[in-house]
Amino acid sequence: MTSLISPLTALTFDLDDTLWDNHGVMVATENGHYDWLDDAIARLDIQRERMSERFPLGAYQERRQQVAQREPLRRGDFTWIRQQSLLEMLREYGLRPQDAEDYAAAAMEQFMIFRHQLTPYPEVEALLDELSQRYALAAITNGNVQITRLSLARHFPIAIAAGEMLAPKPDARPFLAALARLGSPPSQAMHIGDSWREDVLPARRLGMRVAWIDKHGERPGDIPDGVFRLDHIRELPALLARLS
Numbered sequence: 001m002t003s004l005i006s007p008l009t010a011l012t013f014d015l016d017d018t019l020w021d022n023h024g025v026m027v028a029t030e031n032g033h034y035d036w037l038d039d040a041i042a043r044l045d046i047q048r049e050r051m052s053e054r055f056p057l058g059a060y061q062e063r064r065q066q067v068a069q070r071e072p073l074r075r076g077d078f079t080w081i082r083q084q085s086l087l088e089m090l091r092e093y094g095l096r097p098q099d100a101e102d103y104a105a106a107a108m109e110q111f112m113i114f115r116h117q118l119t120p121y122p123e124v125e126a127l128l129d130e131l132s133q134r135y136a137l138a139a140i141t142n143g144n145v146q147i148t149r150l151s152l153a154r155h156f157p158i159a160i161a162a163g164e165m166l167a168p169k170p171d172a173r174p175f176l177a178a179l180a181r182l183g184s185p186p187s188q189a190m191h192i193g194d195s196w197r198e199d200v201l202p203a204r205r206l207g208m209r210v211a212w213i214d215k216h217g218e219r220p221g222d223i224p225d226g227v228f229r230l231d232h233i234r235e236l237p238a239l240l241a242r243l244s
């Protein structure tokens with residue numbers, strides 16, 4: 001039986017909530033760039049009412065949902081959706097069109113600075129170092145982390161930004177793009193990720209094996225064949241040793 005199963009030669013990794021805990025990063029990023037913008041706009045002294053009074057954080061979040069619904073082709077491109085939302089609100093607040101564009105762009109630069117202030121789990125560097133000697137590695141993310149801005153980039157010569165492809169996971173395309181660049185058939189690849197819907201299901205459907213980091217305690221009743229539940233990325237080497 002085991003002889004019918006291809007050996008694994010390639011691993012694809014989700015990033016957020018797989019290689020680091022992303023919740024704190026997103027809270028700090030969301031608040032940090034919006035506070036920065038609020039202060040910058042207050043210094044322009046256009047209105048007595050502050051930007052954050054006219055558009056509290058919740059209004060910014062609602063605006064992003066509206067923009068996303070209005071622009072279905074941009075689905076998954078969260079960076080664009082944010083910048084467009086900021087641009088609209090800044091215009092409505094009273095900035096001239098060019099100023100609104102400049103400040104929306106500057107706020108997104110701040111967003112990206114906060115977004116990359118993240119700390120991978122302490123085991124991750126050594127784990128990737130070791131795995132990269134035995135497997136071809138790739139990253140597949142829906143998030144707007146630019147892997148080249150992280151020290152982890154050296155482990156991931158192949159990094160697929162699914163949002164920028166306008167095909168966020170669970171779309172199969174980012175997985176297929178990664179496999180093509182890895183030169184690996186799905187049967188010889190394992191995907192490692194935390195989301196049942198965005199990582200486990202699409203990868204399994206393609207015939208990849210999946211290490212599911214059950215970070216959110218989802219525990220569905222039936223775990224399909226070829227899906228292996230882990231509590232933490234640190235358990236991955238033991239799983240791979242068991243499978244080889």
Ligand SMILES: [Mg+2]
Pocket residue numbers: 014015016017018193194195
């Ligand atoms: Mg994730």
